[in-house]
Amino acid sequence: MSRTVYVNGDWVPEEAATISVFDRGFLMADGVYEVVTVLEGKLVDFAGHCRRLHRSLSELDIASPHTEEEWLQLQRDLVHRNRLREGLVYLQVTRGAEDRDFAWSEGLTPGVVMFTQARSLVDNPLVERGLDIITIDDLRWQRRDIKTVQLLYSSMGKMMAKRAGAHDAWMVEDGLVTEGTSNNAYIIAGRRLITRQAGHAILQGITRTAVLALAAETGLELEERPFTVAEAQAADEAFVTSATTFVMPVVTVDGVKIGDGQPGPMARKLREHYLQQARDAAI
Structure with missing residues (x-):
């Protein structure tokens, strides 16, 4: 229809x-x-x-x-x-x-x-499998905090990932991860949840805001700062957030396994908490 x-x-x-x-x-x-x-x-x-x-x-x-x-x-x-x-x-x-x-x-x-x-968003099979991520240079303009319809480089990044046999790409500037092509990026090291701080370098994700507010409920200490690709590869867990994926685990970055190469427990817990909150507050 x-x-x-x-x-x-x-x-x-x-x-x-x-x-x-x-x-x-x-x-x-x-x-x-x-x-x-x-x-x-x-x-x-x-x-x-x-x-x-x-x-x-x-x-x-x-x-x-x-x-x-x-x-x-x-x-x-x-x-x-x-x-x-x-x-x-x-x-x-x-x-x-x-x-x-x-x-x-x-x-x-x-x-x-x-x-x-x-679209089926909740029952996404990638939740159980996790995302494979490649990294690419961040060649976008300097006002990524404005959600403009100029999505050419993000689209190119998606295609770079697809052609490399991965699910998505994280963009890197001056050696530091900015964000994904259509999502915000995070790593977990010990009890620390690390993600780049809001500013002109990234889009202030609405799902990001909600998930960061839930971090304390899962016993995580929030650390808003950029992280390197090497930090991501050495992390215990990694994930992305967006309105289309909620909280989605990341299991490899440039072919290197994150933790044991399986979706991590904290990412799963954050996803569950976010979905429950989203359903309760939807209008």
Whole structure:
């Protein structure tokens, strides 16, 4: 059955959905996006995603076309129209459309596109197997804290990993891991949970925020700092977090086993705690 998508104020079948060829998101990657998890027909961490959306828009000087309450109603409506029980809501806001130029006109009407993806997120077989990770140079721009639609290098990184027989890539800058292509990166050494601190170098993950708040409940001491590839390879455990994977164990980095090469107990526990909290708080 065709999905119903939202395009600039209209609900339309996906095959009938169109945007202007002059939309700056298409021409210039001039826009931002968010991904909200749906579990049991409810939105997970919606408030956090909405705050980050408004922050990203503000950093690019794009006025938000909707309030938080309006975004919530639109996304709930989208979930309902598509009878989505488990999966994702993708939302993109661009600066708008006008004849092509590097400089933009003030006061453009932002473009808005939303669609759903039905996906089995909880029962992911990779939870039992764990991820194989390669490392690549981080060649992105210096404002990774803004969740822009410019995802070319992250897409290239995914393909580098796929062609190397791995599941994903961690990006490395000045010898230190920044983050994954679409997730935040962590290692566990003893009772220490180590992950790069928030700033311009990484995206402040909404799942990351929730998982860090749960760290104390599992007896972990949080250490927010960059770590090296060698530290990751010598760690007891490693994992990534994102709205699409929750907490996902990492078992190798550049072919070197992490711990015993199996998903670690702390990553499993954090995943269980996060999923329980996500279900309880979903709206």
